[in-house]
Amino acid sequence: MESSVNAPIKEKFRIEIAKLREMTFKAKLEYIWEYYKYHIIGLAILIFVIYSLLNFWIFDPRPDDALFISWNAGFVTEEQMDDLTDFLEERLVDADANERVAIAQFFYTSDDPSVDMANIQRTVAMLAAGVIDLFVMDLQMLEDYSEVGYLQPLDNILAEIKLRNPEVFGRIEESVVYALCAIDGDNKEMRATGIRIGDSPLFLELGLFKQELFFGVSITTEKVDNIIKTLIMFFE
Numbered sequence: 140m141e142s143s144v145n146a147p148i149k150e151k152f153r154i155e156i157a158k159l160r161e162m163t164f165k166a167k168l169e170y171i172w173e174y175y176k177y178h179i180i181g182l183a184i185l186i187f188v189i190y191s192l193l194n195f196w197i198f199d200p201r202p203d204d205a206l207f208i209s210w211n212a213g214f215v216t217e218e219q220m221d222d223l224t225d226f227l228e229e230r231l232v233d234a235d236a237n238e239r240v241a242i243a244q245f246f247y248t249s250d251d252p253s254v255d256m257a258n259i260q261r262t263v264a265m266l267a268a269g270v271i272d273l274f275v276m277d278l279q280m281l282e283d284y285s286e287v288g289y290l291q292p293l294d295n296i297l298a299e300i301k302l303r304n305p306e307v308f309g310r311i312e313e314s315v316v317y318a319l320c321a322i323d324g325d326n327k328e329m330r331a332t333g334i335r336i337g338d339s340p341l342f343l344e345l346g347l348f349k350q351e352l353f354f355g356v357s358i359t360t361e362k363v364d365n366i367i368k369t370l371i372m373f374f375e
Contacts, residue, residue, distance in 0.1 A: 202239040205231045206365045207270055209262065209357075210244045212277040213337065213350040220244075222345050230372060231365050262289075272360040273369070275336070281318055281353045285332040288321035290355040292330040299367055310374045314339075316353060332356075339373040 162170060206227060210220070220242055227240040245258045265271050266289060274284065284290045297315070301308040316333035336342060337352035354373070356366055 202237045204241050204270070204272070205236075205238040206240045206272050206362060206369060208240075208242045208273045208275060209265070209271045210242055210275045211280055212275065213347075213352045215244075215347060219345060219347055223347075226341070226345065227369060227372070231368060266357060266359055269357075269359040269361065271357045272362045272366060273357065274355040275352055276355060277351060278316070278333075278353060281316060281333040281355055284355060285318035285320045285330075286327065289358055290318075290320070290332045291358045291360075292320055292332055293334070293356060294331060296356065296363065296367055296370070297331065300371060303367070304371050304375075307371050307374045310340075311370065314374075334370065336373050340375060341373045 158170070224240050224242055231240060232238045245262060262271070274280075274290070276284070281290070293315070297308070297311070300311060311334060314335040315331045316335060317329045318332045319327050320330040320332050321327055322330075333353040333355045335352070336354045337347075337350040342352075343349070354370065360366065
């Protein structure tokens with residue numbers, strides 16, 4: 140015996156089928172759209188969301204960042220930025236890996252405080268999420284970021300470079316910059332937190348104009364090996 144709940148549903152379904160049988164094809168389309176358009180739209184949205192999630196997670200997932208650089212200073216063209224990205228990807232990313240090198244430009248200007256605030260909030264959020272690995276910045280930003288604890292001291296990274304490539308380390312050592320660094324709470328001391336890269340061999344090779352640019356390492360990065368490789372490449 141059919142339940143009292145299912146019976147009305149089945150009867151309604153039979154009536155709808157009977158109506159459609161008597162209609163022309165065009166009339167059927169108009170009728171279905173008129174009475175079921177919200178169901179159709181909802182189903183289409185659901186299918187799109189499911190497809191997008193499957194595409195993102197399984198079929199074509201977004202590449203992971205082998206290295207993410209926050210570029211905050213200096214003049215660089217889009218073509219030069221692409222050349223640098225391609226250069227680093229060729230040397231840091233395996234052919235079979237779904238990874239990329241990402242460089243995002245964050246420019247701060249006192250002419251528009253609202254833009255500055257938005258960029259600062261974006262930077263802090265990305266730092267908290269561990270997205271940013273490296274900073275390219277001017278000296279003032281290096282000192283500011285070092286003092287508030289956004290940059291990590293480079294002692295261990297420099298020691299590893301010295302072991303891997305003593306010749307390159309000699310060039311890097313001449314470009315190390317010291318700044319007041321947040322160590323523990325309110326305690327601060329002068330530490331190596333930046334490296335001058337504006338006149339590095341790689342930048343000159345890529346045709347970037349000689350500028351006062353400095354390299355700093357994010358306090359939240361976990362990609363230390365790729366950072367070491369990148370710094371060596373800058374000075375080879």
